[in-house]
Amino acid sequence: MISTLASLFLKLSAFSLVAFGGINALLPALYDLSVNQEHWINTQTFADYFAIAQAAPGPNLMTVTLIGWNVGGILGAVIATIAIAWPSSIMIFFLQRTILNLRDKKKQQVIQYAAGALAVGLVLAAAWGIAVQINHSFAAHLLTIGTIAITFFTRWHPLYLIVIGGVLGVLGFI
Amino acid sequence: MSGFGGVLPWARRTIVEQEKWLTPEEFSAMLGICQIVPGPNIVNLAVCVGSRFAGVSGALAAVLGLTLGPVALVILLGMLYEHYSYMPMVQGMLRGISAVGVGLIASTGFKMMRSELNYPPMLVVILFTVLAASYFQLGLGWVVLMASPLAFFLARKKANR
Numbered sequence: 619m620i621s622t623l624a625s626l627f628l629k630l631s632a633f634s635l636v637a638f639g640g641i642n643a644l645l646p647a648l649y650d651l652s653v654n655q656e657h658w659i660n661t662q663t664f665a666d667y668f669a670i671a672q673a674a675p676g677p678n679l680m681t682v683t684l685i686g687w688n689v690g691g692i693l694g695a696v697i698a699t700i701a702i703a704w705p706s707s708i709m710i711f712f713l714q715r716t717i718l719n720l721r722d723k724k725k726q727q728v729i730q731y732a733a734g735a736l737a738v739g740l741v742l743a744a745a746w747g748i749a750v751q752i753n754h755s756f757a758a759h760l761l762t763i764g765t766i767a768i769t770f771f772t773r774w775h776p777l778y779l780i781v782i783g784g785v786l787g788v789l790g791f792i
Numbered sequence: 793m794s795g796f797g798g799v800l801p802w803a804r805r806t807i808v809e810q811e812k813w814l815t816p817e818e819f820s821a822m823l824g825i826c827q828i829v830p831g832p833n834i835v836n837l838a839v840c841v842g843s844r845f846a847g848v849s850g851a852l853a854a855v856l857g858l859t860l861g862p863v864a865l866v867i868l869l870g871m872l873y874e875h876y877s878y879m880p881m882v883q884g885m886l887r888g889i890s891a892v893g894v895g896l897i898a899s900t901g902f903k904m905m906r907s908e909l910n911y912p913p914m915l916v917v918i919l920f921t922v923l924a925a926s927y928f929q930l931g932l933g934w935v936v937l938m939a940s941p942l943a944f945f946l947a948r949k950k951a952n953r
Contacts, residue, residue, distance in 0.1 A: 736936060736940065742905070
């Protein structure tokens with residue numbers, strides 16, 4: 619148990635520092651770790667935890683919290699949440715003043731442009747990777763594509779879309 | 793706790809519009825940095841805003857305030873899930889929600905990409921990252937390591953236009 623929690627803590631801590639684009643960018647790596655490598659949960663549970671984290675209020679790192687909870691109860695949930703947040707928190711604590719106070723505005727721009735492009739790539743790759751893992755029907759893929767289209771052409775609150783997705787699922791369409 | 797569909801819009805309203813802790817410009821600059829550095833964006837933002845006012849303790853307070861409630865709630869939901877996940881209705885609902893959730897992440901990515909379109913060469917970095925991560929299935933660390941030199945090279949050119 620202790621060794622599982624230690625491994626959970628160390629691996630999530632390492633993820634924290636490469637997660638350009640935030641938790642969203644991290645999801646495929648999280649899937650690979652928890653389903654393929656460590657067998658903590660199966661694909662279905664991962665997909666369901668992802669859904670719960672999306673539907674619940676709060677930051678999107680809750681997928682990580684739920685995986686931690688599955689591995690080691692409440693202690694596991696707390697450890698996983700801390701692990702994913704502490705390295706990047708310490709880094710941003712020291713970095714923010716440095717970057718915001720850079721005399722050379724051009725340097726600041728270079729950093730922002732470079733990291734921004736990395737983030738876009740990782741987030742798009744993550745959406746693709748996760749869609750392939752958790753959408754098991756044509757209808758599910760259609761719903762994903764429909765969601766993208768609606769967010770492009772309307773200003774609907776994401777919560778409406780989540781409710782629509784849930785209702786379509788309850789009715790057995792997905 | 794009221795952060796349905798992401799905490800960011802709500803954070804902006806509280807910090808900038810209601811409490812006036814930061815000007816809109818300060819908030820945007822801060823958010824810009826927190827979204828591009830690695831790690832959970834909203835936790836990063838809490839660290840930035842909290843430390844601006846009370847150093848380390850402010851950062852800690854902000855992060856705890858942001859996460860404690862949702863963590864407790866999501867554990868509760870996890871327990872409910874254990875009991876009711878056998879029901880086809882619950883399974884269907886979660887399938888629907890996760891399909892929408894993936895779509896929301898993709899559209900976040902596409903929206904972020906819009907600002908890249910004013911310097912098209914940067915799309916090469918995005919394409920490279922997507923291919924390395926999706927097609928070649930390289931680990932996240934490797935992808936970042938391999939794409940960074942090109943990203944910085946093009947970013948310098950973009951800034952020097």
